[in-house]
Amino acid sequence: MKNTILIVGAGFAGSVVARELAEAGHRLLVIDRRPHIAGNAYDEYDAYGVLIHRYGPHLFHTNAECIFQWLSRFTDWHDYEHRVLAEVDGQRLPIPINRSTLNRLYGLDLDEAGVVAYLEQVHEPRDPIRTSEDVVLNSVGHDLCEKFFRGYTRKQWGLDLSELSAGVAARIPTRSNDDDRYFTDVFQALPKDGYTRLFERMLDHPNISVRLNTDYAAIRGQLKPRHTVYTGPIDAYFDYRFGKLPYRSLRFEHEHLSDTEWFQPVGTVNYPNDHAYTRITEFKHATGQTHPGTSIVREYPQAEGDPYYPIPRPENEARYQQYKALAEAEPGVTFVGRLAQYRYYNMDQVVGAALKSAEMIKERLNND
Numbered sequence: 001m002k003n004t005i006l007i008v009g010a011g012f013a014g015s016v017v018a019r020e021l022a023e024a025g026h027r028l029l030v031i032d033r034r035p036h037i038a039g040n041a042y043d044e045y046d047a048y049g050v051l052i053h054r055y056g057p058h059l060f061h062t063n064a065e066c067i068f069q070w071l072s073r074f075t076d077w078h079d080y081e082h083r084v085l086a087e088v089d090g091q092r093l094p095i096p097i098n099r100s101t102l103n104r105l106y107g108l109d110l111d112e113a114g115v116v117a118y119l120e121q122v123h124e125p126r127d128p129i130r131t132s133e134d135v136v137l138n139s140v141g142h143d144l145c146e147k148f149f150r151g152y153t154r155k156q157w158g159l160d161l162s163e164l165s166a167g168v169a170a171r172i173p174t175r176s177n178d179d180d181r182y183f184t185d186v187f188q189a190l191p192k193d194g195y196t197r198l199f200e201r202m203l204d205h206p207n208i209s210v211r212l213n214t215d216y217a218a219i220r221g222q223l224k225p226r227h228t229v230y231t232g233p234i235d236a237y238f239d240y241r242f243g244k245l246p247y248r249s250l251r252f253e254h255e256h257l258s259d260t261e262w263f264q265p266v267g268t269v270n271y272p273n274d275h276a277y278t279r280i281t282e283f284k285h286a287t288g289q290t291h292p293g294t295s296i297v298r299e300y301p302q303a304e305g306d307p308y309y310p311i312p313r314p315e316n317e318a319r320y321q322q323y324k325a326l327a328e329a330e331p332g333v334t335f336v337g338r339l340a341q342y343r344y345y346n347m348d349q350v351v352g353a354a355l356k357s358a359e360m361i362k363e364r365l366n367n368d
């Protein structure tokens with residue numbers, strides 16, 4: 001192990017750093033406690049032959065051409081623009097809220113200027129904007145907040161909008177036009193042969209070894225790596241010294257419908273006000289696969305279980321900052337990724353953070 005760099009976690013953060021360092025001539029051991037690579041982006045064919053995302057829908061989108069190009073070394077792409085409907089008052093309406101959402105919900109016939117004027121009238125100006133409630137009330141006002149955001153957020157996070165930082169709800173814009181795409185990024189696509197295949201190619205390098213079903217906690221005392229890159233939860237690394245950092249979890253209920261070619265009209269339908277699940281995703285919309293049946297997933301938020309989401313609110317950020325100070329003082333270890341940096345990162349942001357970390361590690365090892 002003396003000259004080997006240890007990477008804890010085979011998701012985007014760990015695998016991108018591994019590839020970059022391998023190409024710079026370093027030897028790497030990548031471990032993951034799960035029985036597979038690709039982290040939460042893992043996809044697989046289910047028992048019926050439909051390509052599904054085991055840990056919920058993963059739609060790649062970015063405005064960063066360099067990140068898209070970097071990943072393109074390991075995959076071709078299937079172009080896909082995600083669309084989402086929210087079931088509200090017995091109708092399925094576009095979310096993000098757009099012109100058609102308002103016209104159909106309220107039986108109006110507004111043009112774009114009419115939408116701007118309508119929102120101007122109903123919105124509740126907030127200054128400063130600190131919480132997710134401020135964001136939503138400031139842009140769409142009370143009624144739309146209750147119908148589209150309050151219930152969904154309560155289910156997803158177990159918290160009120162007012163208890164979450166502004167960045168959570170700020171992910172969802174409001175539009176006066178008819179654009180019904182969930183994302184407006186320049187690059188929107190899924191890896192043509194799936195995420196797992198992309199990761200297989202990324203990790204396929206003579207300098208990289210991968211060991212699955214291996215928990216860092218079980219081996220950390222035994223190894224003496226030249227450097228460690230840790231992408232798991234930061235509080236676990238430090239044995240919860242400052243208390244647990246809350247991460248929100250989900251239970252995924254996968255289902256295959258063999259006699260149904262299409263279950264719903266778009267990739268995802270959100271249920272802000274009904275049911276224990278937040279949303280249902282039908283994978284074939286996103287992957288473009290042809291199949292006589294279809295596979296869907298329902299997401300049930302929960303407090304316990306695998307950590308999926310950092311929970312952005314000031315008290316958690318304060319605790320994270322305590323851990324971050326320890327991390328910065330930890331010799332020979334780099335912390336990167338959604339769990340290790342406690343950031344509500346999308347995949348492209350994790351790739352960006354990992355490329356940056358790899359550059360820093362290369363420089364540091366060259367100066368050793």
Ligand code: FAD
Nearest residue numbers: 009011012013033039040056058059216232337338346347
């Ligand atoms: P992870 O993918 O979580 O990888 C970390 C890995 O470390 C895991 O495999 C874990 O098993 C391993 N690990 C942790 N601790 C240990 C240990 N002690 N020992 C060994 N291994 C360990 N992003 C988008 O851009 N678009 C989307 O549409 C999208 N949808 C999402 C939907 C859901 C339901 C979720 C949960 C996330 C979604 N994301 C999406 C975010 C995306 O999943 C993350 O940005 C990305 O996967 C984070 O990569 P990572 O490597 O930081 O973490």
Ligand code: UDP
Nearest residue numbers: 086095148149152153156168169171172270
């Ligand atoms: N949100 C909501 N209603 C919706 C969609 C989103 O209230 O119909 C809020 C909710 O708080 C959610 C956040 O906006 O957690 C971010 O939504 P996004 O779809 O980006 O969540 P993710 O895909 O990361 O789970």
